[in-house]
Amino acid sequence: MKKLEELQEIISEAVTRLSFPIHPAELYEPISYILSIGGKRMRPALLLMACDLFGGNVDEALAPALAIEVFHNFTLMHDDIMDNAPLRRGRTTVHERWNKNVAILSGDVMLIEGYKLMMQVKDHLLRQILDIFNNTAVGVCEGQQIDMEFEQRNNVAINEYINMIRLKTAVVLGGALKIGALIGGAELKDADLLCDFGEHLGIAFQLQDDILDVYGDPEKFGKQVGGDIISNKKTYLLIKALELAKDHRAVELNSLLNNKQFDNVEKVRAVTDIYNSLNVRQYADTEMQEYADKAFKALDAINLPDEHKQYLRDFADGLMVREN
Amino acid sequence: MKKLEELQEIISEAVTRLSFPIHPAELYEPISYILSIGGKRMRPALLLMACDLFGGNVDEALAPALAIEVFHNFTLMHDDIMDNAPLRRGRTTVHERWNKNVAILSGDVMLIEGYKLMMQVKDHLLRQILDIFNNTAVGVCEGQQIDMEFEQRNNVAINEYINMIRLKTAVVLGGALKIGALIGGAELKDADLLCDFGEHLGIAFQLQDDILDVYGDPEKFGKQVGGDIISNKKTYLLIKALELAKDHRAVELNSLLNNKQFDNVEKVRAVTDIYNSLNVRQYADTEMQEYADKAFKALDAINLPDEHKQYLRDFADGLMVREN
Numbered sequence: 001m002k003k004l005e006e007l008q009e010i011i012s013e014a015v016t017r018l019s020f021p022i023h024p025a026e027l028y029e030p031i032s033y034i035l036s037i038g039g040k041r042m043r044p045a046l047l048l049m050a051c052d053l054f055g056g057n058v059d060e061a062l063a064p065a066l067a068i069e070v071f072h073n074f075t076l077m078h079d080d081i082m083d084n085a086p087l088r089r090g091r092t093t094v095h096e097r098w099n100k101n102v103a104i105l106s107g108d109v110m111l112i113e114g115y116k117l118m119m120q121v122k123d124h125l126l127r128q129i130l131d132i133f134n135n136t137a138v139g140v141c142e143g144q145q146i147d148m149e150f151e152q153r154n155n156v157a158i159n160e161y162i163n164m165i166r167l168k169t170a171v172v173l174g175g176a177l178k179i180g181a182l183i184g185g186a187e188l189k190d191a192d193l194l195c196d197f198g199e200h201l202g203i204a205f206q207l208q209d210d211i212l213d214v215y216g217d218p219e220k221f222g223k224q225v226g227g228d229i230i231s232n233k234k235t236y237l238l239i240k241a242l243e244l245a246k247d248h249r250a251v252e253l254n255s256l257l258n259n260k261q262f263d264n265v266e267k268v269r270a271v272t273d274i275y276n277s278l279n280v281r282q283y284a285d286t287e288m289q290e291y292a293d294k295a296f297k298a299l300d301a302i303n304l305p306d307e308h309k310q311y312l313r314d315f316a317d318g319l320m321v322r323e324n
Numbered sequence: 325m326k327k328l329e330e331l332q333e334i335i336s337e338a339v340t341r342l343s344f345p346i347h348p349a350e351l352y353e354p355i356s357y358i359l360s361i362g363g364k365r366m367r368p369a370l371l372l373m374a375c376d377l378f379g380g381n382v383d384e385a386l387a388p389a390l391a392i393e394v395f396h397n398f399t400l401m402h403d404d405i406m407d408n409a410p411l412r413r414g415r416t417t418v419h420e421r422w423n424k425n426v427a428i429l430s431g432d433v434m435l436i437e438g439y440k441l442m443m444q445v446k447d448h449l450l451r452q453i454l455d456i457f458n459n460t461a462v463g464v465c466e467g468q469q470i471d472m473e474f475e476q477r478n479n480v481a482i483n484e485y486i487n488m489i490r491l492k493t494a495v496v497l498g499g500a501l502k503i504g505a506l507i508g509g510a511e512l513k514d515a516d517l518l519c520d521f522g523e524h525l526g527i528a529f530q531l532q533d534d535i536l537d538v539y540g541d542p543e544k545f546g547k548q549v550g551g552d553i554i555s556n557k558k559t560y561l562l563i564k565a566l567e568l569a570k571d572h573r574a575v576e577l578n579s580l581l582n583n584k585q586f587d588n589v590e591k592v593r594a595v596t597d598i599y600n601s602l603n604v605r606q607y608a609d610t611e612m613q614e615y616a617d618k619a620f621k622a623l624d625a626i627n628l629p630d631e632h633k634q635y636l637r638d639f640a641d642g643l644m645v646r647e648n
Binding site: 026078082105108111115130134137138142145149 | 351402405406424425428429431432436439443447450451454455458462465469470
């Protein structure tokens, strides 16, 4: 079996070989630009990994893996417009470097290019794989819409939040694994189980991200610790705290969210104190573990040799204890 | 053979039956909204027409026809953002009624829904039809990008303009006809010829639109006569006039384009006078006729009974002498 790093390297190298027409330049240059910004190429690597695990030829999964990466970057290009983000991984976003119209239209073409790449599968898999891709793509759009709606709401429930991160983040992981498994020759039942594994792991991973944003080691966590608190982002921790806080704590938490006079360090400390007093970290850890357990349960049921399952377990473990 | 009006009616009725999920509301309501604004449903009707002409079952072409209509409305939703358009057919545009983020994301989902509908064809046609759809969709995006670039340029050549309207307007007509023909059982050669017919006719139609905007009967022309002149739109007429105007006429034309002190009536009259003095209408008529001739030449070569070809000739004639 190929190592994850090896698969990521295959993708990175293939991305640099992806070529698009030269004209119209403002339509195609942003595609090469956003793809060059990089990232861990985790989604397409998972697709290759699934193919490899079921004994498939990784070369046959390369175009669909690139489709997932192109699709993912299309969502980033459009999300960055919607979020008014000036930077992505330290580089100027497309709508800032060119303009919003360029980012809209270039993103549209990326989605179509994603379909073109995804279609590079054998005929007998074409419809099945495109159905998965369609459902994945619709899910991601729904997740983004729900996430934007959350910004305007103060009564988000935990189950709504879990559904949002499932759609926005986890379905792509599940979809990538399922497509890779089918290309690798897996039975539909096993491909579905691997999809469940990826989806549950994706939810656990996002919950861990919420936890690390507050409790992570600043030396190891890639982003600014407390960033979610500063921006009032509705994470699992904040939603749980809003649900649990009563009386003076509720008043204090709402004051911290609504007043702009606090400096950031003070706000992070005060909100973290409230989180601690309400034990929200423990709730989050428990929920995260539940989804990790569901992922492992799905994995156990897959018809794969033990050493292949162990590979996936090690991968999941590596994902879940990162950087804190 | 079914009449065009009958096919348009089938589409209109089917569009009202298209249903999308209720949640998230801001993702799906704009889709139903923009589809309800209406229009002539010409593109999907052409797809059904092509299927019918080759003896196919129109019911089998209905989902792909709806795909073309959903795709077309996706392009309208995103184009309206890019053009800052407040109204479409007298109704508030999606980005005005909701906001730009809603229009971006809802449009994205429409493109995916277009693929889902387009996939409702028999297995042996799936790849071929999706390839046509992909090429059509990329072409439309390229056309929109080139059109936006033209706004910033003063040296657009006629052949660049023709290529732009081919991409932005004509390839969808060609693509719709080709897909319909294949579903109807046409040989690829005949489907390609019908595609050429549609593409050339689309170019001729757009050139006629440019002419009618200036020379149309205000009673019969749907839009404000002279609207293109008022907005300095780079139509065939303006590009040809800029190419032909020398000395004082060139100075006068550029002054009319660059100064904002002219009132609209005065500007339309003065620019039309320049067009007349340079015979640009005759150039446009000649070019339009050339593309109409190319369309009819493609039609002649198609392997179809004479009465079916006559049907298409009558359709083209009806399209080319409308409302002036």
